[in-house]
Amino acid sequence: MESEESRGQSATPLWRPGRRRRAPAYDIKREAVIATAARLFQEKGYRNTTLNDIAAALNVTKPTIYYYVQNKDEILAECRARVWGGITKVIQAASDSRKNGREKVELFVRSYAEAISTDYGKCLVMTVRDVGGAEAELRKYRQGLREATHVLRDIVAEGIRDGSIAPCDPRMAAFAMYGALNWITYWYDPDGPSNPSEIGEEFVRLFRTGLKPRLER
Amino acid sequence: MESEESRGQSATPLWRPGRRRRAPAYDIKREAVIATAARLFQEKGYRNTTLNDIAAALNVTKPTIYYYVQNKDEILAECRARVWGGITKVIQAASDSRKNGREKVELFVRSYAEAISTDYGKCLVMTVRDVGGAEAELRKYRQGLREATHVLRDIVAEGIRDGSIAPCDPRMAAFAMYGALNWITYWYDPDGPSNPSEIGEEFVRLFRTGLKPRLER
DNA sequence: GGAATTGGACCGTCCGGTCGTTAGAATCCA
């Protein structure tokens, strides 16, 4: 199989390159497989969701899944990749922007809240703790989340230096905010009363001024 | 076999009942099984930890585990029960105390941080999301955590009424703080630089006054 | 008509759980 493919790519193409061999619905169907799997993973966990579950939810049988995907791990990898793109953008945007530290933090909070509030986000947070998928992949995402916390910590520290944030332990502040954000995946319900942007906004307010009433005017 | 036993129980007991031979190490060993399992569950997840893993960590074989425990689910149940006691005490203490709303919140944060920072705590948080153990048990603890959030929300609302907390959305504030607390289980390392009580203290400070510098004196 | 799709049946493995057995310590009794 491997040699066939590489031969096809190099000298005498067994299959003409430009010739579309798959129906246009292929990509859509593949996407449906991944989206459905993400929903189930997020509801029941990776290990507790069988390929038959996914197939049943799509009204097909297991071999059909395998027509669109190599194996179960690949499905999870796709789910994670989908949310990870959003998260790296959040990190980039927050750290590159020309703002003071506190504004960067608030941008981070707002946009992370939106990025994580999806089935893919729930899926990532869930499977990064409990094992899921290949070991190397898992480590990559664990490392990724850790780096996200570090970025948050660093922009908190920046805010302390530039005076926009009151002196505190940047590491703890980052952990607290990051935890609040990731925990959204445990309770957020798309059909519930508040949407991700409102959640982010309310979190920003809390982290900015705290619970205690301010006397200042 | 049955008739022998019933005969033995009724008229002339062939074996005196109640004559329990002592097994002093039994309880200790059972505890070791549960503690070891908790450590492994917390590291690798419930489903990803096999009974052979637990046995190997104790230098015994699988049937030995079954000498101390009915089945795998029971181990998880024991782990959860061990942390749940602490959590209910936190809830009780926080809501019953004669303090204003904000002080109650701060008590909750401090003591919850300590209660959750154990292998058992990590185990609970981990397995309450992904499935683990009997379905009914799982629902019970999910419900329990939800109630904990509600208590937190209610004492925030109380604080708003008594003026110790600035007006805000109590539900969101509760979710944020509760998330920060539960997320401790994702990153806390007993060998790390800060202990649970310091973590709780720093969280309290953040939630009380927020990041923004206060001008008031 | 041939490639794109799909399903029925099947395989191998892993894992929770069980069975029968046993070494040896503790206890009992002649």
Next chain:
DNA sequence: TGGATTCTAACGACCGGACGGTCCAATTCC
């Protein structure tokens, strides 16, 4: 006191079911 008895604690081997994954034939559709 020493042999017979009984119980603890542990193990090796095995079972059955679930689940990821595969084969191949059937079917559908451009």
